[in-house]
Amino acid sequence: MLTKLAINESIKVILCVERLISMSPRWKWKGAEAKALAEPVSKTVSELQSSLAQTEASGFLSSCNVLLSVEPEQADLLDRCCFGRTVVSAEKDKRWIKLSFEEAFFLFYKLKCIKISLHGRSLENEVALWRSMRSFKTNFAISYKAYSHLRSKNWIVRSGLQYGVDFVVYRHHPSLVHSEYAVLVQSISGNDRLKVWSDIHCSVRLTGSVAKTLLVLYVNGNVNTENMNMPLCLKDYTVEEQTIRRWSPELSREDETRT
Amino acid sequence: MEEKDWESSPLSEKEAVLLCYDDEEYQFGAPVPKLQFRVGSSKARWIAELGMAEVEVKRGKLWTTTGIIRTGKTFCFIEEAVYLSEIGELQLLGDEDDVVISLKDLYREIAEGKCGCCWENYEVYRYLKGLGYILGRHGVPWTTNDVVNTTPSDEDESLCAGEFSQDKDSITKLLSDMQICDARPVFDVYLPNSHFKKSSPGEPSFVACFSGDSPPSKEEIEVLQKRVASPLMFCHIVEGRASFFSFNSIDLLVLP
Numbered sequence: 005m006l007t008k009l010a011i012n013e014s015i016k017v018i019l020c021v022e023r024l025i026s027m028s029p030r031w032k033w034k035g036a037e038a039k040a041l042a043e044p045v046s047k048t049v050s051e052l053q054s055s056l057a058q059t060e061a062s063g064f065l066s067s068c069n070v071l072l073s074v075e076p077e078q079a080d081l082l083d084r085c086c087f088g089r090t091v092v093s094a095e096k097d098k099r100w101i102k103l104s105f106e107e108a109f110f111l112f113y114k115l116k117c118i119k120i121s122l123h124g125r126s127l128e129n130e131v132a133l134w135r136s137m138r139s140f141k142t143n144f145a146i147s148y149k150a151y152s153h154l155r156s157k158n159w160i161v162r163s164g165l166q167y168g169v170d171f172v173v174y175r176h177h178p179s180l181v182h183s184e185y186a187v188l189v190q191s192i193s194g195n196d197r198l199k200v201w202s203d204i205h206c207s208v209r210l211t212g213s214v215a216k217t218l219l220v221l222y223v224n225g226n227v228n229t230e231n232m233n234m235p236l237c238l239k240d241y242t243v244e245e246q247t248i249r250r251w252s253p254e255l256s257r258e259d260e261t262r263t
Numbered sequence: 264m265e266e267k268d269w270e271s272s273p274l275s276e277k278e279a280v281l282l283c284y285d286d287e288e289y290q291f292g293a294p295v296p297k298l299q300f301r302v303g304s305s306k307a308r309w310i311a312e313l314g315m316a317e318v319e320v321k322r323g324k325l326w327t328t329t330g331i332i333r334t335g336k337t338f339c340f341i342e343e344a345v346y347l348s349e350i351g352e353l354q355l356l357g358d359e360d361d362v363v364i365s366l367k368d369l370y371r372e373i374a375e376g377k378c379g380c381c382w383e384n385y386e387v388y389r390y391l392k393g394l395g396y397i398l399g400r401h402g403v404p405w406t407t408n409d410v411v412n413t414t415p416s417d418e419d420e421s422l423c424a425g426e427f428s429q430d431k432d433s434i435t436k437l438l439s440d441m442q443i444c445d446a447r448p449v450f451d452v453y454l455p456n457s458h459f460k461k462s463s464p465g466e467p468s469f470v471a472c473f474s475g476d477s478p479p480s481k482e483e484i485e486v487l488q489k490r491v492a493s494p495l496m497f498c499h500i501v502e503g504r505a506s507f508f509s510f511n512s513i514d515l516l517v518l519p
Contacts, residue, residue, distance in 0.1 A: 044519040158518035
């Protein structure tokens with residue numbers, strides 16, 4: 005059965021592969037799909053955006069993340085869209101959430117619903133935050149572009165570290181559905197990932213063993229290099245998507261006829 | 264209070280097991296196929312200047328899926344001749360006389376990479392043929408009314424395939440693409456099919472490509488995909504084991 009996902013993809017599909025790797029999302033329990041349909045991720049993100057903007061939620065930047073202070077209901081919304089990780093604390097009326105740079109910048113720059121302070125001062129514009137994050141994390145620009153590209157398509161994006169990749173993406177909350185893609189982000193100019201065959205074997209095998217398809221995002225950030233110091237440069241970045249799959253000839257024959 | 268990790272153990276799922284491409288078992292546990300060494304098997308004569316063999320005696324149905332037809336005669340490429348010789352279905356005779364060419368000499372031809380097929384290509388050919396797939400050289404029609412072309416003298420591994428292409432425009436394009444193209448399409452591969460006809464083979468399931476020492480770059484894949492209508496599968500051989508990877512451009516679905 006071909007799902008919308010398979011129909012929308014503009015790839016040349018090899019039938020024998022498709023029979024083996026189901027393109028349908030793997031929902032975790034009966035009723036999960038219906039629940040997902042009833043509450044699209046985009047809707048929850050909108051609610052989150054309004055709520056955070058209303059209370060002027062703010063956080064502060066560290067060298068590796070942004071620590072955001074929110075109300076319990078907001079923590080729940082953040083969890084429903086999978087932004088950040090809760091810091092366990094005894095505080096009852098406040099929750100602390102650790103956001104990755106990508107998550108924080110997305111909420112700050114794209115959704116414009118949080119404030120971030122740096123060196124004790126709240127940042128008014130995004131340039132200082134952009135520069136700080138770029139100074140703390142190499143390839144932040146490329147990584148952020150990939151993150152926001154996926155989020156803009158309403159996929160839930162989480163760290164893929166445990167699978168040896170950059171991100172894993174879910175079409176809805178991980179409690180409802182298994183993640184379908186393990187994402188590696190590759191800068192067009194960098195060419196530092198998947199350079200040798202053993203990298204390909206390794207990544208494909210690893211992601212395959214957890215039933216995910218390897219998805220490479222090629223981010224081209226070479227277009228507007230004068231403006232690299234400003235997040236405005238992001239609008240000229242392009243992202244191309246490519247899946248890498250391994251094919252097993254033994255499992256794909258339709259007919260046992262030998263020559 | 265523990266933070267929930269929603270991603271449950273994947274190893275308990277059947278799908279994950281199915282998707283785990285662990286074909287170690289095929290390597291070590293697989294029984295050695297019983298070869299039938301026929302007396303009176305097919306015969307072909309090697310024609311050195313063509314780098315191909317002309318089939319003189321056909322035995323068995325294997326010729327429905329092997330060899331190309333030109334002016335009513337059947338010719339086969341070196342990989343086909345060697346494979347059939349290996350499984351005892353073909354006796355390959357020398358140009359000058361009726362002495363059967365030894366496997367040793369045939370292997371050497373392939374090892375030297377002449378005649379358009381290097382050892383890596385042959386490993387894939389042999390592996391897929393053994394599983395029942397149908398393979399033909401990419402860009403070479405199974406049957407035409409033309410005479411068989413002399414193998415071009417500049418046919419070597421650095422060329423992108425298409426040696427028998429008649430279309431001048433595509434040759435010009437081939438030459439211009441050559442600069443960035445280390446990756447090349449080698450075989451058209453069809454699923455096992457007892458009704459296969461050389462006169463109307465249809466589109467191959469995929470085209471087997473080789474990119475050598477390194478995986479193909481994104482640019483190389485794009486160049487090749489523009490020239491080849493069928494899906495591409497890149498082959499990688501290590502220690503005699505062939506792996507096949509497909510690299511597909513997609514447009515990830517926009518969710519509601």
